[in-house]
Amino acid sequence: AQKITQTQPGMFVQEKEAVTLDCTYDTSDQSYGLFWYKQPSSGEMIFLIYQGSYDEQNATEGRYSLNFQKARKSANLVISASQLGDSAMYFCAMREQEENSGNTPLVFGKGTRLSVIA
């Protein structure tokens, strides 16, 4: 079963508008972390934002915020005031923390390609 599901293969947004990229996850662990990465055409994965399963507040980093809805197992990324440089692939990822064996490797979704239009 897919652990991370990103249902939007591609999204378009007008410059200066906000956009939400969807991510749902599947885990039976109580302790886990959720990540969003940006991958421009150069290939490098750029860390954007992190949300821990026990964090009560939604994470924010500048123009990025994570809409964390634990009961629905969703961790959507919101980008405010989109810029042309935001055009890239965006990946949602999860890392579970297992009691006896520690953290599991990052598991990534298939990604969403965001295109910002001038």
Place this chain on the structure above:
Amino acid sequence: KAGVTQTPRYLIKTRGQQVTLSCSPISGHRSVSWYQQTPGQGLQFLFEYFSETQRNKGNFPGRFSGRQFSNSRSEMNVSTLELGDSALYLCASSLNTDEQFFGPGTRLTVL
């Protein structure tokens, strides 16, 4: 502070050859993970090393191997290359158990 570096950035090999990729983590980071990214399979975990020990391994054949040196630098090796091994290979390092910092990747093409 320098980021994660990977060498080479681009590589072209033929089927049956073997290849070694290198990753230098951020100074002070002891954990190094490797991922393979292909259009069809997406990002898949290969292995993770911590203090020269393999801590986790993904579901890849034995042709894929890795190691980590005492200075935390890591190498991964792929033997008997197949066309399907063409991919972007990403290395990530981390200080703690949460955030991973990725390098620019090595793009391997197998002809």
